[in-house]
Amino acid sequence: MNKKTEDEIERLLDNLSEALGIEYTMIIHYPRLVNILKDKETRELASKLGTDSLRHVDIVAKTIKELGREPNWSFEPFPDEIDFVRIFQEQLRSEELALKLHRQNAAIAPSLSLRETFRNVANDEENHIEIVRNILSRLTQHATSY
Numbered sequence: 001m002n003k004k005t006e007d008e009i010e011r012l013l014d015n016l017s018e019a020l021g022i023e024y025t026m027i028i029h030y031p032r033l034v035n036i037l038k039d040k041e042t043r044e045l046a047s048k049l050g051t052d053s054l055r056h057v058d059i060v061a062k063t064i065k066e067l068g069r070e071p072n073w074s075f076e077p078f079p080d081e082i083d084f085v086r087i088f089q090e091q092l093r094s095e096e097l098a099l100k101l102h103r104q105n106a107a108i109a110p111s112l113s114l115r116e117t118f119r120n121v122a123n124d125e126e127n128h129i130e131i132v133r134n135i136l137s138r139l140t141q142h143a144t145s146y
């Protein structure tokens with residue numbers, strides 16, 4: 001393997017580890033979030049983020065293993081205070097970061113099929129950004145019903 005390829009694999013692995021932390025945190029928190037959200041449509045939108053994260057975690061963890069590293073299963077703690085607007089603002093930043101990471105992954109992955117895989121994951125993240133924006137606008141429009 002030449003130096004450039006080695007560096008790219010290292011960078012890919014770092015990106016994947018960071019993405020794993022983001023997606024794993026979402027998986028751990030979304031059942032509780034969905035449980036305490038009162039509005040049905042907002043719950044469904046949050047559920048979609050959770051189920052997509054499950055799929056992404058599988059893809060990311062499998063790729064980390066195939067590239068020779070052990071996935072690090074760590075997640076951020078659930079917020080002490082339930083402030084949905086703050087929680088989803090934070091989620092928006094996570095989705096934006098995931099999009100950036102997966103776009104880079106799609107550019108540097110060592111095979112065409114992995115590039116395609118991460119292009120698709122990046123497309124999901126674009127969709128998640130829209131979903132989270134939608135949730136945030138619902139939260140601010142119907143502030144009292146949450």
Ligand SMILES: [Fe+2]
Nearest residue numbers: 095098125128
């Ligand atoms: Fe996402």
